[in-house]
Amino acid sequence: MTDTKQKILDTAERLIAEQGYAATSLRHIIAEAGVNLAAIHYHFGSKEELLDEIISRKIGPVNAERVARLDQVLLESGAGPVAVEKVLEAFLMPMGEAADRTPAFVPFMGRLMAEGLLPAVIRKHMEGVFIRMVAALRRALPDLPEEEFAWRLHFMSGAMAHTMCGAGHFPELGAAEGGFRSRVGRLVTFLSAGFRAPRTAPETTEPRSEER
Amino acid sequence: MTDTKQKILDTAERLIAEQGYAATSLRHIIAEAGVNLAAIHYHFGSKEELLDEIISRKIGPVNAERVARLDQVLLESGAGPVAVEKVLEAFLMPMGEAADRTPAFVPFMGRLMAEGLLPAVIRKHMEGVFIRMVAALRRALPDLPEEEFAWRLHFMSGAMAHTMCGAGHFPELGAAEGGFRSRVGRLVTFLSAGFRAPRTAPETTEPRSEER
């Protein structure tokens, strides 16, 4: 890979991690990287495709590790029950190891999630492992109604996004900066309990009658 | 309020609910509303302040209802224990009633959350009730360590954001469209179980030793 291309990728990843995708202009990237504006469009075609390549070059090992761990969890449990915690950990922890190798990547991904850029860009890189994780999770929770299960997956992805982003939206609440692993540990505890909760009783979904 | 201003507010709210804040240009808004571009800057000053006014005019009653319900929950429990479910419901349900009155508002707010616009705009409208809700939740969970509690609040806000947004990022998972109340009911079940989970054991936060 040419030096120019490399510099663009590294600089863009860092700036997007710091400021977000929308707030990072191509002109800001080229200024910091010391390259020409058109070089971005020569090497990548567009801002969106640049984003795609930043993800592509780093997400591969993470997802491979995820699949390996998920397979191991399923193997270890054999025909017996699968533990929710193990599945979630297998899916979430590999991101932390990527963070050790390349520090900007986790906040970078967190930013993208927070900005709602998953559908257009990230999904294509994540869909395979995500489906795999969902299947494992379904085996861990065979009695949960399908609709309830589907909603809980949404709750999970929301919580994941905000956790990876780090700061979250209410910094004054004092989210102490633990390492990524401790953060994921707490998230796994929280989500596992949520997934294991009994189905929602129908009357909970009714409007409350009393008014104040 | 002048008719021009009203038309801008209504049109902008609808378009942002449909397409998101970033994707909705002022020129698109004025075209649909049938007004002049400069009218937006005359009445509101900027796109951001327009956003602020759309929120301001609707969030008031919602937050008043939230405070009323939170107070009622605390009153009913007196000196006894407070139920997590009651607190979360008191905070989340009033949004659903706003949805009945003005259908575009919930997806509008969901979009903003999904786009990560909370810190700049929404926080100032929500901070008061949020702090109040956090205090009530703390009373419901007196034994949870502060740091664990803080993280769980982050997990909650992430899950909330994605839930309000409706579709979420993985539509192929088949999130059936229940009404807002059933959705909130499921969310309350999930979050309550998560909040009540025992503290995360330290060893869960350690790196796993085995590799595949």
Next chain:
DNA sequence: GTCTATACTGAGATAGAC
């Protein structure tokens, strides 16, 4: 094959005429 210079379109913002 790589990279530079420059121009095009559409965004939000602003000044000043009416």
Next chain:
DNA sequence: GTCTATCTCAGTATAGAC
């Protein structure tokens, strides 16, 4: 209170230098 004209900066496209 409203509208026209214009400014700056964004992402994008292309012609041509090396």
